[in-house]
């Protein structure tokens with residue numbers, strides 16, 4: 125089973141996790157920029173964080189045979205801190221980098237005017253840099269927040285296939301499926317979504333445009349939940365092809381829209397036409 | 408020596424490179440947009456002497472900057488500091504090329520020192536090119552060689568050892584070897600040439616395959 129975790133915060137994880145993930149079949153991942161347990165207070169710390177997502181973390185991942193990519197953004201919670209508004213000015217420079225395969229995580233936390241402003245500014249940046257967008261939906265008041273997110277995304281001028289709306293549940297899955305956006309499900313040990321509910325949702329909505337992630341971070345979470353979903357799918361009668369679609373082909377198709385995925389070293393057999401490694405070099 | 412890159416590029420790659428150079432001539436600030444895009448536009452294949460296509464294209468772009476000395480060093484440091492690994496390696500590779508052209512002086516040393524502070528062995532190795540080897544003060548050079556040995560960067564890629572490996576460096580290598588032997592660990596074989604001229608320092612080291620008798 126080959127696995128692409130489309131949403132995991134490896135900066136907060138250990139090398140033991142990398143080793144266990146590789147053993148479970150994880151060969152590629154996307155680490156979106158998000159908030160940390162401790163709020164930050166200046167744009168400079170974001171620059172260091174982004175540099176880490178582009179430098180140290182992919183280097184670390186490569187030691188364990190895993191291809192690391194990232195998404196870059198100012199997250200909704202910290203969008204509310206006026207001291208951090210300067211982070212928006214840093215973004216164009218980072219969105220130009222190799223291995224930055226999306227703008228994210230953007231979205232809503234408490235649906236404040238500041239969050240609105242920052243979300244819209246970053247959707248415009250995604251359009252300009254031709255990057256897909258990873259949208260976080262709020263933990264509280266999720267259903268209303270998700271509907272509002274879909275409206276804002278529609279108005280942004282970005283086509284729905286460039287948008288992944290994440291952390292969905294039974295209350296929000298249908299609206300996102302109907303919108304034409306990609307649906308993301310974060311499978312957690314206790315909250316958000318568990319393996320059995322995930323299987324039920326896959327039965328209900330099918331495997332098209334569906335991504336499953338562990339969203340593992342500095343909180344109570346488990347980087348092997350992607351594998352657990354794959355095993356549960358097989359036990360429930362899904363085919364190996366279905367599993368490969370959800371856990372590999374779908375994330376590759378979504379983030380592949382950036383033109384910046386580099387998976388050659390991890391998946392020589394992948395049916396993936398968008399690789400850029402040798403592009404432009406004369407034979 | 409930087410490879411003449413155009414012959415390795417496709418038509419699209421050459422057009423992109425020419426347009427990128429024109430943008431830099433019109434406004435040096437264009438380097439911030441074109442520098443990160445070089446690999447995607449021109450490729451990343453391997454060339455001779457450890458160069459890659461993206462690296463050679465990036466250095467070609469840097470050489471078009473209308474700057475030298477301190478202002479050049481500051482701009483290179485900024486590109487390096489906010490670059491991904493590929494961009495950082497290209498900036499490090501450019502230092503010797505700029506120095507050969509007499510354009511950089513000591514102004515690239517902060518980049519070398521930063522790379523040597525990282526834990527990324529690719530950056531540590533690249534920092535020990537001709538430029539770093541020629542410009543680092545003796546203590547910093549010795550510490551850098553020790554860090555290479557410690558982190559597994561092969562000394563074959565470290566410039567300047569013929570002229571700069573002194574008795575103090577040999578002493579550091581001998582102590583390092585003793586520590587490794589005491590821990591029952593392998594001593595990297597590439598340290599022995601540094602000890603060659605100092606047989607007294609090799610005394611008591613059992614893993615010296617040439618023997619110190």
Ligand SMILES: [Zn+2]
Nearest residue numbers: 156158229339
């Ligand atoms: Zn997250």
